Amino acid sequence: MFLYRVLISLFALVAAPGALRDGKLRARLGLGPAVRGRHVWLHGASNGELTAFKPVLLALHAARPDLHWLITSNSRTATALVESWGLERVTARPAPFDLGWATRRIMRSWSVTALMSLESEIWPHRVLHCPGPVLQIAARMKPGTARAWRRLPRLAKAVLRRVDWASAQDTASRDALLALGLRPESAGPVIDLKAFYDPPDTTPDPVLRAAFPREDTWLAASTHEGDEAFVLDAHSALRQRAPGQKLVLAPRHPTRGAEIRAMIEARGLTVAQRSRDEPPEDCDVYLADTMGEMALWYQLCGRVFIAGTLSDRGGHTPYEPAAFGCALLHGPDDANFQPAFARLRDAAASVEVHTPEALCDALHALGDADAQTAGGNAAKTALAQDSDLNGLIEAIAQRLPDPDA
The missing domain is CATH 3.40.50.2000 (Glycogen Phosphorylase B;)
Incomplete structure (x- = not known):
């Protein structure tokens, strides 16, 4: 864990000037006003992942009016995309650096009760500091990424043991997650969110x-x-x-x-x-x-x-x-x-x-x-999948914090 702290701190130092120029430094450090209410922290890297997850989000948002959503992403266009959906109880922010103190600040100030990450986004401090369930949706582990995690076996095991449920995007990713430390009982069905694409009802000119x-x-x-x-x-x-x-x-x-x-x-x-x-x-x-x-x-x-x-x-x-x-x-x-x-x-x-x-x-x-x-x-x-969209929504809903908790 010490090596990871050093590496992520160096990354933050290198990326901070760019974040300052873009006006995102405070958000990248976990600063800024928070919205009151219990939040699910959902993170997706960019437009593609968040667009693919939107049908799931809409269903969970409607089913759980007691929950708010903090949605973070790595790009300005993805933040704007989420804002364009105009959903109540949903706040879009640039993703913070995965610094321990910044992550803990967000968990406290936003009253985070659960963490959901999409595809390749596995950030150790977020996983380890989350006070509630941690879910990896359509988790993706490329061979190169798996090799990098194997160089930090204790960290990989600590992080993945903390994951309550992970639905991998493909069988190779599922096998890699299990080999790195994911508990077998936490492995969900193999699902690629992008296969749930729903064609818009449009009529060409x-x-x-x-x-x-x-x-x-x-x-x-x-x-x-x-x-x-x-x-x-x-x-x-x-x-x-x-x-x-x-x-x-x-x-x-x-x-x-x-x-x-x-x-x-x-x-x-x-x-x-x-x-x-x-x-x-x-x-x-x-x-x-x-x-x-x-x-x-x-x-x-x-x-x-x-x-x-x-x-x-x-x-x-x-x-x-x-x-x-x-x-x-x-x-x-x-x-x-x-x-x-x-x-x-x-x-x-x-x-x-x-x-x-x-x-x-x-x-x-x-x-x-x-x-x-x-x-x-x-x-x-x-479009063939191990589970349908309703099955995925139900699996996630079962693992969200109880309304009375």
Whole structure:
């Protein structure tokens, strides 16, 4: 524990100037006014984890009007996201450094009665100083993280013995947690929160629907630098074989729109840019360089290439396109969602490609009927879980402090 205190103190010293510039230093030190009432402290690193947990939060929030919620995160956008939900009895704050004195201050001033952490967020002082139950939801333990914990075996065992219930994201994470010290009776079902994705009920604009027939349109979802050249080369080749095919290209970072447009035009492809409100008709590539519209593109496109899978980024979610019944294609790097991609491969419910030529072949082979069948198989396979959403909510609710306690 001494070594951890030294390391986390050094980290806080290094990070403090940046927190001061951002106006977050007091919050990172556990300072600032607290809200009265018994609180569950919920921590998620960023938007993705908190968005995935939102259906669970809403159910618990409604079921337990006696509890308040302190929700912390590591990013400003995640804090703003929680605030945008407008929930009573919910307060969003930047995550504090895991310093012992700062953690104890928060536990006292916010009357914390339970701690819940999402995915990879296991912070020793929070776990050890929590006066009530500690729950790890969709806990994730990468091999590198597990190796780091094994270098501190006494700390790992002390922390994980204190966890009352941990639902791991995958079997490898569950096994790693058990090997590091999690009590077998504290191991819950294997659950990935992102598999509970509930597609929004939206209706695409008729102009977009007419411009992009689902059977003739494919999507490159959340592309990074290096992905665009790959998918554009594939699309150029695809249009040689099927001239009516269209591509919706949605970059992960819309600020790269001008750069990507230049790449499209350099290949002799026509382009319409979403951020410029350019008409979508009669373009070879529709550059969807906007935020918050991915569900719209999943609805319009029958085939989806999941970007971030071509290098060392670990890939993006297969759950969202699967929920829309899209046929799935991806590269070899699936580390972020390895269990889901493994299930998809085992069920022949996705296609892994390594070259633009292979992507072109796969897209061409997926005719409308085949794409619909593949999309249905992907939905059934990717979204399979050891427990349903109601089961997860019930398991958590059973472990929250009694209202009369």
